[in-house]
Amino acid sequence: MTIVATPPTPIERFNGLAFRVLLDCLARPGKVGHLPPPPFADLPPLPDGTPPNATAVAAGMSLLDQTVSFVHAAGEEWLPVDHPLTRWIALRTNARPVEAAAADFALLHDPAGTALFGELAAGSLLYPERSCTVFLSVPAIALNGETLRLRGPGIATTATVGLRGVAPTELAAIASRPSQFPLGIDLFLIDQQGRCLGLPRTTQIEVI
Amino acid sequence: MGYVAVRGGSEAVARAEELVECLRLLGGSTPLQLPQIRDQLRHAVSRAMHEGALYAPLLAALAVKQAEGDSIEAAFLLRAYRTTLPRVMASLPVSGREMFCLRRISASFKDIPGGQMLGPATDYLIRLLQPALAHEDVRAVIAAAERYAALVEAGKPQPGAWGRFPKVTEYMRQEQMIVDVPAEPAREEPFDITREPLTFPCPRSARLQAMAQADTGSLMSLAYSSTRGYGDAHPTLVELRYGYLPVHVAHPLTGEPVTIGEIEATEAEIASKAHSVTNHAEPPRFNVGYGFAFGQSELKVMSMAILDSVLTQARIGSLAGESGPAANEEFVLLHTDGIEASGFVAHYKLPHYVTFAADLSVLDRARDHHAQRQSRLGQLVDQALTSDSR
Amino acid sequence: MSETSDQLYNFALLDEDAKREIRRKLLKAVAIPGHLVPFASRDLPIARGWGTGGLQITLSIITPDDTLKVIDQGDDESVNAVNLRRLITRTTGVATTTDTAAATIIQTRHRIPEEPMRADQILVLQVPMADPLRWVEPNLERATIMHSEADYGKMWVYMYESVVRAGDLRIASQYPVIVNRRYLMDTTPIPRWDVPKLHMADTLYLFGAGREKRIYAVPPYTVVEPLQFEDYPFRTEYRPGQRCARCGADNTFLTEHFVSDSNGGRWETTCSDAAYCAKRVAQMEATA
Structure with a gap:
């Protein structure tokens, strides 16, 4: 059969493969997925000079275009519209940088960003989907670890997952994130190795 | 396998396509050329363009040819092509005042600023078949060109009697006869139903876009129902104009407006019943409805304008759905798209034997229940008869 | 174009x-x-x-x-x-x-x-x-x-x-x-x-x-x-004794269809999941 389509470009290929990992992880909280290597490496640094987690940024960007908005934060601070990384993301996606409360997506470059969860949109009863999806960079997601115990749709009974380098207060913030079903924010935790954990609003989280 | 109707489909589909081609060409007539369709089947081309939501006369002619004249199929072909095109930018708003008119009429005032101009219209033609058309040849083309040249030479129509005109609604607005549709929260760009899901209540730009690409017959039927009795539309045609409209965009670098071409279009504005004012402290005015379509498409834009006015009225008065089906925005917008409606109606040609088997199982259970009830009834009747006979 | x-x-x-x-x-x-x-x-x-x-x-x-x-x-x-x-x-x-x-x-x-x-x-x-x-x-x-x-x-x-x-x-x-x-x-x-x-x-x-x-x-x-009521529970189409005429499965969803033969044809009840039915027939033929 004649193929009448062009093969996907590297970015399209990343977007397609990354989406399947994100979808699988969100459908199966507790499962640790592996994102493909990011299709770029020239990201401007964060205010403290460290590079952002390129896989987490690329995964977030795979869902951005001119019809949606985003915010991002280093530590507990939202980064301004004119920050080089904000401009870098906006230029490549056409997504609008906005105030936290109006953002469709939030990129939190380190676990301290968990303190900002409360500022993000959790949707309304009429439109629970008008909520923020969060990409949170963490130092390491450990296979077979025991930091969080999870329950809810997508989990046969219970699941446990290990997180390294996340402070107790930050773990508590993850466990008590806005999630009054059907309202709530949905989280993707992504570590330096591209490991990914999905925590939809339906997951009940307990810190072990 | 004897189930040829639904299995082994690839072969059947290919043969079906061949048969369609054969039927079109086997008559032995000369294949139609696209310019012939574009020039001589103008209304078919217009309809394919506005219902297909793509301004492309030659492509529309191709769609009409490929669809063998079926208007919905032609529009579907254009839509399916349009969806593969990038949306580069939104053009700047353009007023109907900028239209280079070939025709403009008003039914609300005898004389209007700039004057009435009948233009190309079949409204007053006696509908007798013209046998001469059956034997037309190239001499007719030459004769038409000569007649046209003679008219131009004689200075007809007079310069100034055609071209650009003020709009009748401008006068009515100035005289406070009409009330404009209540303003909605400002948007950077109009709602685009091909990019955003249509949820209700929807902005007026979504309503107008949906109707601009809706099926002409469906809009006409609903507009008619509201004027005939299932509703309370009392439209008066303020102005209908047909001609060429410029298309402007903002220059991507300077932001200055640039004209990138023109489109053939029809526009209608109607005034309806004087109970449209939200603020009761203000004197009553007429409500206005707006219709627009590519090409010369007068029934479409009038139907659209009537429905727009009815829907605005319903929204203001919170009468949605309570003054006939045409006043129910969801009902109108979700059932008048020719592509969606035709697709869904036609999908009943697809096999449904799983659902039908499930239906049969329910029918069996209902029959069992019926039989049980009948036998219980029978027993009761028997008992009654027996006790009677005692 | x-x-x-x-x-x-x-x-x-x-x-x-x-x-x-x-x-x-x-x-x-x-x-x-x-x-x-x-x-x-x-x-x-x-x-x-x-x-x-x-x-x-x-x-x-x-x-x-x-x-x-x-x-x-x-x-x-x-x-x-x-x-x-x-x-x-x-x-x-x-x-x-x-x-x-x-x-x-x-x-x-x-x-x-x-x-x-x-x-x-x-x-x-x-x-x-x-x-x-x-x-x-x-x-x-x-x-x-x-x-x-x-x-x-x-x-x-x-x-x-x-x-x-x-x-x-x-x-x-x-x-x-x-x-x-x-x-x-x-x-x-x-x-x-x-x-x-x-x-x-x-x-x-x-x-x-x-x-x-x-x-x-x-x-x-x-x-x-x-959705169901205690006294009117949800039930599937399953009928005790049902059987696919082709693969013999007794636990699948069946549909009826007409099979032409030399006697003019007959109605037959078979699995609606055609690939599953064919797989079973192939397995049976392989083990036979």
Whole structure:
């Protein structure tokens, strides 16, 4: 059969493969997925000079275009519209940088960003989907670890997952994130190795 | 396998396509050329363009040819092509005042600023078949060109009697006869139903876009129902104009407006019943409805304008759905798209034997229940008869 | 008119923005099981009502490494399944299969395959109506409010009336269910036989309604309960003693069809899942 389509470009290929990992992880909280290597490496640094987690940024960007908005934060601070990384993301996606409360997506470059969860949109009863999806960079997601115990749709009974380098207060913030079903924010935790954990609003989280 | 109707489909589909081609060409007539369709089947081309939501006369002619004249199929072909095109930018708003008119009429005032101009219209033609058309040849083309040249030479129509005109609604607005549709929260760009899901209540730009690409017959039927009795539309045609409209965009670098071409279009504005004012402290005015379509498409834009006015009225008065089906925005917008409606109606040609088997199982259970009830009834009747006979 | 080329279209037909929108909506659908998420729904070269919702989902999730199966009424060879598969493979080049076990993505209309699906597979269902409240509240604005308040009283009344009038729950297919104890959901016109497969499944189910412009999902291991009354419980089409005339299976969904033979023909009852039936016949022939 004649193929009448062009093969996907590297970015399209990343977007397609990354989406399947994100979808699988969100459908199966507790499962640790592996994102493909990011299709770029020239990201401007964060205010403290460290590079952002390129896989987490690329995964977030795979869902951005001119019809949606985003915010991002280093530590507990939202980064301004004119920050080089904000401009870098906006230029490549056409997504609008906005105030936290109006953002469709939030990129939190380190676990301290968990303190900002409360500022993000959790949707309304009429439109629970008008909520923020969060990409949170963490130092390491450990296979077979025991930091969080999870329950809810997508989990046969219970699941446990290990997180390294996340402070107790930050773990508590993850466990008590806005999630009054059907309202709530949905989280993707992504570590330096591209490991990914999905925590939809339906997951009940307990810190072990 | 004897189930040829639904299995082994690839072969059947290919043969079906061949048969369609054969039927079109086997008559032995000369294949139609696209310019012939574009020039001589103008209304078919217009309809394919506005219902297909793509301004492309030659492509529309191709769609009409490929669809063998079926208007919905032609529009579907254009839509399916349009969806593969990038949306580069939104053009700047353009007023109907900028239209280079070939025709403009008003039914609300005898004389209007700039004057009435009948233009190309079949409204007053006696509908007798013209046998001469059956034997037309190239001499007719030459004769038409000569007649046209003679008219131009004689200075007809007079310069100034055609071209650009003020709009009748401008006068009515100035005289406070009409009330404009209540303003909605400002948007950077109009709602685009091909990019955003249509949820209700929807902005007026979504309503107008949906109707601009809706099926002409469906809009006409609903507009008619509201004027005939299932509703309370009392439209008066303020102005209908047909001609060429410029298309402007903002220059991507300077932001200055640039004209990138023109489109053939029809526009209608109607005034309806004087109970449209939200603020009761203000004197009553007429409500206005707006219709627009590519090409010369007068029934479409009038139907659209009537429905727009009815829907605005319903929204203001919170009468949605309570003054006939045409006043129910969801009902109108979700059932008048020719592509969606035709697709869904036609999908009943697809096999449904799983659902039908499930239906049969329910029918069996209902029959069992019926039989049980009948036998219980029978027993009761028997008992009654027996006790009677005692 | 641009010149024709061998590679005229995007990978998987849709442009990246259209795919991205659907991907975003799919994530919301998974996070809010059973909730109807509106999406723009692009025009496609196939007609509305012929699987455009399922098709848009498949085209948005498919990668070059996938193996695709497309069925209509349980059958890979049904005309519409053939047509959709042709469109998807021509614009992606992915491998196809009729074997449920070998597929990574299965797009389906009206059936869930008989063979249990695994965690590494996705089932994409084509949806005609999307909102189960349509039967009792055709107005979308009001139905959306009812969903937001989990106000399903009208639906229960409808069910009750069906019991009173017909003596039983007389919903044949498209049986309404409650997902994750919150949202009322349309199961699409799958037979009742397939409804229990949605409950606590290993597989992710994605639903696309193209004409109605809605996406929804049932994640794996999610509670899915059919609406029923204690004294009128939900029942499938199963009849004791039922049997496929071809493969002999006594636990599949069967449909009737006419088989021509030298005596003029006869009606036969066989598995609606044609690939499953064929697999069983092949296995029996191999062991015989």
